[in-house]
Amino acid sequence: MNKRELLVLVELGGYPNFVPLYQRHSYAVEMVNSVRKAQAWMKRHRPAVVVAEFYSDPQFRDRMSNLESLLASLQRYCADAKVIVLIEPQYRPKLEQVMKRYSIFGVVEFPLREERLESLLLQVEG
Template sequence: MSSPPSLLMVNAFIGTAGYKTLYQELGYSVVTEWSERKAISLIRKTPPAVIVADFYHQSDFRDRLSNLESLLAAMQGSPMTRILVFYEVAHQAVLDTVSARLRIDAAFPLPVQEDRLRTTLQAWLTTPRESI
């Protein structure tokens, strides 16, 4: 019997944790990390099947546009991992700029439509990354 696919929730600001039960119902083994640095350390050791993360922008970021750029850059070397971000609509332009440089497989504005989230994650369970 194979182990369930892993899903890493990176909760920094918005709070993706509200969907943990949904992730588990779909068959994902869920790991939660509150720090991007610790999340990067985890994914370098064992890349998960999916990362779900909060995306936000603050104008006082010194050397980056968003909270996730370091994490996204680290994930570019793990093409089998799918990346899903939740974001505030007000941050759409910044998200577009970041996603033009770094891979994001799906982005859902808040409030997240749970049926859309479920459909996306189910599809990712049944469609191997290499066939996309």
């Protein structure tokens, strides 16, 4: 049986490694450190779940956040993937705007708690 794939986008980091949690839930985990690498990986793979950090930077000229390009690619390559966003509370208003255009399955605010992330994975599993 093929394992379900889970893509993790870690651009900033600074929090615990949740790979063991994902593996306990029977996911084959791919970790990348840029949206471009995530997009390239998704051309060949169809993740069931994508876990990605969200941040906003005033220097982004054509978008509001780091994730919009990734979310657009997900719509194209694997529209049924469940997206879980890791976010600092101050970016929540920006995420709310992004969520008007893109589907987000769940949000986990910093400080990250494994229990919250695990409850979302259990919801994905149904």
